[in-house]
Amino acid sequence: MKKIIIISLLLFSSFIAQAQLVxxxxxxxxxxxxxxxxxxxxxxVDGDSVVVPVTKLKKQKVADYDxxxxxxxxxADKVHKVYGDSVAMSxxxxxxxxxxxxxxxxxxxxxxLFAASSWTLTLLNPYFLIVAPLPTIQALKRDKTVDxxxxxxxxxxxxxxxxxxxxxxxFNKKNMKDREEEETSFSEEAIVKK
Numbered sequence: 001m002k003k004i005i006i007i008s009l010l011l012f013s014s015f016i017a018q019a020q021l022v023x024x025x026x027x028x029x030x031x032x033x034x035x036x037x038x039x040x041x042x043x044x045v046d047g048d049s050v051v052v053p054v055t056k057l058k059k060q061k062v063a064d065y066d067x068x069x070x071x072x073x074x075x076a077d078k079v080h081k082v083y084g085d086s087v088a089m090s091x092x093x094x095x096x097x098x099x100x101x102x103x104x105x106x107x108x109x110x111x112x113l114f115a116a117s118s119w120t121l122t123l124l125n126p127y128f129l130i131v132a133p134l135p136t137i138q139a140l141k142r143d144k145t146v147d148x149x150x151x152x153x154x155x156x157x158x159x160x161x162x163x164x165x166x167x168x169x170x171f172n173k174k175n176m177k178d179r180e181e182e183e184t185s186f187s188e189e190a191i192v193k194k
Contacts, residue, residue, distance in 0.1 A: 019118075019121060019128075020127065020128065020130070020131050023114055023117075023118050023131045023132075023134065023135060024131055024134065026110075026114055026135070027111070027114070027134045027135050027138055030107050030110065030111065030138070031138065033074065035053065035054045035055055035074065036168060036172060037168075037171060037172045037175045038071050038072055038096075038168050038171050038172075039053075039054040039071070039072050039074050039075045040052065040053050040054060040071075040075070041053075041054060041057060041068060041069070041070055041075050041078070041079055042068070042069040042070075043062040043065040043067075043068055044065060044066045044067045044068070044069070045062065045064060045065050045066060046066070050062055050065075054074060054075050054078050057078050057079065057082050058082050061082070067088070067089070067090070068083075068087065068088070068089035068090065069089065069090045070089055070090060070092060071092070071093060071096060072092065072096050072100065073092050073096060073097060073100040073101070074100070075092075076089065076092050094150075095160070095163075095164060095167075096164075097147070097150045098150050098152055098160060099160060099161065099164045101146055101147050101148075101150035101151055102150065102151050102152045102157050102160075102161075103161075104142055104145055104146045105143075105146045105148075105151045107142055108138075108139055108142035108143045108146060111135045111136075111138040111139035111142060112135075112139040112143075114135035114139075115132065115135040115136040115138075115139050118131055118132040118134075118135060118136075119132050119136070
């Protein structure tokens with residue numbers, strides 16, 4: 001009987017340690033978003049356009065510009081952070097608003113679920129007081145950034161998500177082709193000049 005109790009305690013402590021790890025990994029993984037081509041910001045300067053990746057927006061500040069075009073909510077948020085709230089830029093397309101707000105809403109609900117489960121697990125093991133605030137803070141912050149008017153549910157969300165992902169993939173392929181053509185024409189010009 002004593003061996004069974006010891007083994008069950010070891011298994012239980014192993015489960016608790018793994019549960020803490022799952023909560024921390026989920027919190028970190030859900031906060032990472034890799035930008036893609038669609039997140040680039042386009043500055044129009046005297047009839048010319050300058051495309052700046054959203055990750056380099058702070059380093060490559062464009063001083064004099066006529067207008068700014070953004071295609072995603074992430075790009076719009078980053079432009080507001082770097083250039084201020086009073087900067088004039090294009091409206092974010094409605095399909096991007098639906099996609100990103102619904103995604104944020106779903107991430108907020110997932111963080112809420114993990115927060116509730118981690119606070120419940122503190123009753124079993126007080127060490128969960130270490131990790132329980134992480135998903136709670138994430139859930140509160142994410143819920144504030146969601147525009148509920150652009151949140152979809154169920155079948156409508158799945159269809160829109162698949163269409164938007166296909167659009168992003170097509171956009172990335174188109175940009176890759178354009179870049180390859182530019183590089184090819186540039187290398188041909190270099191050969192002619194030699």
